[in-house]
Amino acid sequence: MQEIRKIVLTGGPCAGKTTAMSWVQNAFTEKGYKVLFVPETATELISGGVAPWTCGSNVEYQTIQMRLQKFKEDMFEQAARTMPDQKILIVCDRGELDNRAYMTQEEFDSILEETGWNEVDLRDSYDAVFHLVTAAKGAEEFYTFGNNAARYETVEQARNLDNSFIAAWTGHPHLKVIDNSTDFEEKMMRLIKEISGFLGEPQPREVERKFLIEYPDIAELEKDPSCQKVDIIQTYLKANENEEVRVRQRGFDGNYIYFKTTKKNISDTQRIEMERRLNLKDYLRSLMEADPTRRPIRKTRYCMGYEGHYFEIDVYPFWDDKAIVDVELQDKNEEVIFPPCIKVIKEVTDDASYKNTELARI
Template identity: 35%
Template sequence: MIQIENTFFELGRTSQRNCLIICDRGAMDASAFISKEKWEAILASNNWNNVELRDNRYNHIMHMVSAANGAEDFYSTEDHACRSEGVELARELDYKAAAAWIGHPYFDVIDNSTDFDKKMNRLIACVCQKIGIDTGDRLNVNSKKRKFLIKAPLAPDSEFPPFQDFDVVHNYLQSDLRKAQVRLRKRGQKGHWSYIHTLRKFHPTNGQSVEVRTQLTHRDYLNLLPQRDDAHLTIFKKRRCFIYNNQYYQLDIYRQPTHPRCRGLVLLETYSAAYDQTILLASLPKFLTIEKEVTGDPAYSMYNLSLKEDWKTSKRYYAGTECNGHTKLTNGHGNVKICHSKMNGHSEEKIGLACDKINGCEKSEVRKTNGHHHVNGHGVKTDRNGITRNGNAHTNELQDIKQRIDLGSPKIQKVAVKI
């Protein structure tokens, strides 16, 4: 592990640009899982010492507290090949892993006092603060996703700040899980694609909405695509990403073929902690015409927008209307109350950050064990090659959907795929 780190550290030192090197675990972690005598023997045989390995090797240590300590409802060993510990043992090992880094001059612990989204924001904000990056209020613990309806036509490209455009394709899949939404996303630029499988389900006891995102290979994507839910149309978008006044935005422009309800639809998304509507609207891009905020409005949920059926008669309509902090879900399985319209739960995730300054910036180490990709035993097992090149896939899929878009198209037979 140390040799692998050294290789990346050297690459960073020879780079002409600022680098942030994120490592999985750190040198001191081994001391948490063996006896003190064995650790001392390893140090002596390699002429190492704790000060060099712990204090001087890394600039910053971040310890993400295990879900077994404070978020036990989200700790699971199901479908986790590398996790076999029960809650008590996992909690004990988590304490030992944290203790191994005690004494480092810059050591932060991120606990489970908030939901998972806020936990991640606290982690990123802590790293950004350490290396001097101003993130505005995007990572504020009160920051949440906001969605706005944009009036077409859009301003000319010349009026936008520097941006990147992507082709995005969403397909909802059939699912055996009650009260769950499963979808595939293909996102690409100039013929290069990445693929994501997302499972959104609701916790049976506390009602939190948990999204499990798993990166897929092109082959995995093609294997899962036949499981498309024929009650939904495929959604095609152009996604434009840009920064305006230090705020990151995504502009989704819906494309044909699609349901008539989506024609000409343009939605703007960002994260903000501003609660005053006047202040919020004043901060939005001036070159866009904002019709209204639609955050939490089920009429602008992609799940509903993709439904083939008429909303008035559909039993699958997602009635995400907020009432006293709760959300109702109607998904063909009755109603479920959840506490928030979008709140990711905790997954078993433990991250340690170790940093080394390179060209005035820092390289940081983040260590994950059994992270966000498999929460409560759900997710798709894939290899790590999540980005593939498939220049013709988008065109071929578009033609396929054009042939299937009529409401009388045949049902897609569900196929069991073992990856």
């Protein structure tokens, strides 16, 4: 059966996004994918004379841009379904929520009200989001205006814009941030590795560390504009030994999407993980295969980025004194710098009793 995946490639100014497109094209064409690129909508509009400074207001411009972007993506998906290729990867040069970095909350809310869209649907309409960090954060000597005539941001402005892009996508179930901790070629290789892992291509590996933390200040988390709240119901299905299969409903305020995830452990800290989107009908059908020895897990997840890492804080209804935080790393020995709001009790990466599969046992 044909499999179509849609991802976003985003990032701050001078992050290597243009070069990354070539790497993605080459790498995944070799892996048998038909790779389609949805060009950056802002560049098309501005080069054609339609810009925030030529329209009546920023809200009017952003509404036009978001409508056009959505139309283009819909057309690419429609075209993909007509193609004979079995594996199709649609790569969006920026996605709908990148526009949030150029708007106030009030402006963004007014667009949602006018269009009838909601933030969860816009954000999670993409299967994965890959953010390339600007050279202005950690590779300042390579920050340049020479490869983009439209670039005008100072180093400090580039850093702030980069943070705004990450904040806009925070809460997405598969957001990966590719920083400048290595040279540029290795940065591109890490991007390809992350996309490969997401697509379930040969031996994708993920290093994850888990920590037991003090119960967080929920009011403070919900006031933090860079922190996103997600409600999750997770149901485990019957599976083979050394394999975990689950379906998940996630979203907020009545707007939900559905996933099926298969994980196969290859060590205590590494696993192969493959994930795909489900429609509501397939999700409900999957629930018929629920593992009778485990109850569904309900939790509220607070997602936030900090110091180049992506943290997921899970708060469970049956605990009022503790919670769990997960952080994904490139290497199991990588140092983790926690946000001030996280008070670590102990690491529980290797403690099976804190895994969701165990918490779900009846």
